[in-house]
Amino acid sequence: MTVALKQPVAAFDPQAIRAQFPILSRRINDKPLVYLDNAASAQKPRAVIDAMVGAMEHSYANVHRGLHTLANESTQAFEAARADVARLLGADAPERIVFTRGTTEAINLVASSLGQSIGEGDEIVLSIMEHHSNIVPWHLLRERKGAVIKWVELNPDGSLDMESYASALGDRTKIVALTHMSNVLGTRTDGAEIVRMAHARGAPVLLDGSQAAVHGAPDVMALGADFYVVTGHKLYGPTGAGALYAAGDWLDRLPPFLGGGEMIESVSREAVSYAPPPHKFEAGTPAIVEAIGFGEAARWLMAQDRPAIAAHEAALLEKATEGVLAQGGRVHGTAPDKGGILSFSFEKAHPHDLAQLLDKYGVAVRAGQHCAEPLMEHLGVHSTARASFAAYNTEEEVDMFLDALKRAREMLT
Numbered sequence: 001m002t003v004a005l006k007q008p009v010a011a012f013d014p015q016a017i018r019a020q021f022p023i024l025s026r027r028i029n030d031k032p033l034v035y036l037d038n039a040a041s042a043q044k045p046r047a048v049i050d051a052m053v054g055a056m057e058h059s060y061a062n063v064h065r066g067l068h069t070l071a072n073e074s075t076q077a078f079e080a081a082r083a084d085v086a087r088l089l090g091a092d093a094p095e096r097i098v099f100t101r102g103t104t105e106a107i108n109l110v111a112s113s114l115g116q117s118i119g120e121g122d123e124i125v126l127s128i129m130e131h132h133s134n135i136v137p138w139h140l141l142r143e144r145k146g147a148v149i150k151w152v153e154l155n156p157d158g159s160l161d162m163e164s165y166a167s168a169l170g171d172r173t174k175i176v177a178l179t180h181m182s183n184v185l186g187t188r189t190d191g192a193e194i195v196r197m198a199h200a201r202g203a204p205v206l207l208d209g210s211q212a213a214v215h216g217a218p219d220v221m222a223l224g225a226d227f228y229v230v231t232g233h234k235l236y237g238p239t240g241a242g243a244l245y246a247a248g249d250w251l252d253r254l255p256p257f258l259g260g261g262e263m264i265e266s267v268s269r270e271a272v273s274y275a276p277p278p279h280k281f282e283a284g285t286p287a288i289v290e291a292i293g294f295g296e297a298a299r300w301l302m303a304q305d306r307p308a309i310a311a312h313e314a315a316l317l318e319k320a321t322e323g324v325l326a327q328g329g330r331v332h333g334t335a336p337d338k339g340g341i342l343s344f345s346f347e348k349a350h351p352h353d354l355a356q357l358l359d360k361y362g363v364a365v366r367a368g369q370h371c372a373e374p375l376m377e378h379l380g381v382h383s384t385a386r387a388s389f390a391a392y393n394t395e396e397e398v399d400m401f402l403d404a405l406k407r408a409r410e411m412l413t
């Protein structure tokens, strides 16, 4: 029997990651930038920037149907990006990935296409911690079709109440659309269990992976979800590029979303036939350069030690949470295993004022409703401040954030 030698584990080094992000050397108000607005959008590594510039400088043309070199190169890069995003998500084939403008468009696609078979009284299961992009497309169906939205409640720590979920499922459930990680509370949901319970009732599941894919490494095949959606700009990629993963033959069965060029096989005066998926869902010239940047971001992420990033972010979250509590703040979301997102508020300081004052010290946080009004109502607050962590943040930055927070609060009280 051979004894496996333990590989020396290289310590996670956020400085090595920081060095790859040009914007992080900026100064704001004569202070070093402390960027803690990652849940809204992450910064971009040099690799992504170079891939996009390279595409425009060397290989740019419209994709598909081209008969010249640049069109072929551009198409190859675009389809390679699809394959990389598929690998990032653990999808079984690149054809299961539809490029969209982001999560919002991906959810609208499913709501619109699947929605064609939803009728009056059919039920849609959502939780009260969804981002508006996973609420409003379903409200549109409620308005148009008379569908009924069933709301899943939360436990006091901000975790999904699985009993409430079980009772929201019923014979008329036509889709379950739940977040895989809240952008406000940082709560991760048990995607595999959500899917298991829904499938037992014959209902398909869409998981919103906008945050979960950043702070973890979801495997769509292991989750078993019918639909999984992500948005490139939170995954260290560019804006304007996101993805819908659809399992099995869903993309064959669903009707198209938008109509136009690229998504057809043939068009006559009388009839239209559609291109095979995923192209059937990609009408018009796609965001070519952005998709290539998204593919590069996926490659960049896959080259990182993602469990180490998650552990690093958890350590930053813990330190920041302790600091905010020590200053007398209220922390929203305390579920075990939550991801690197810290929403907080102070009785005597409006979140907007805090965010503006923090900016004076170079610290970027977000304040507002975070596109989650039903959740704000549940929390009994109008808005919160939110610090959210990424691979490139450091313990020193958490100290700078806490120090700036203390000063900002002193100015406001």
Ligand SMILES: Cc1ncc(COP(=O)(O)O)c(C=O)c1O
Pocket: 039, 040, 101, 102, 103, 104, 105, 131, 133, 134, 179, 181, 182, 183, 208, 210, 211, 231, 233
């Ligand atoms: C959980 C969650 N879902 C959906 C979205 C919407 O993403 P996008 O605006 O890129 O479509 C966000 C963005 O904040 C999010 O955090």
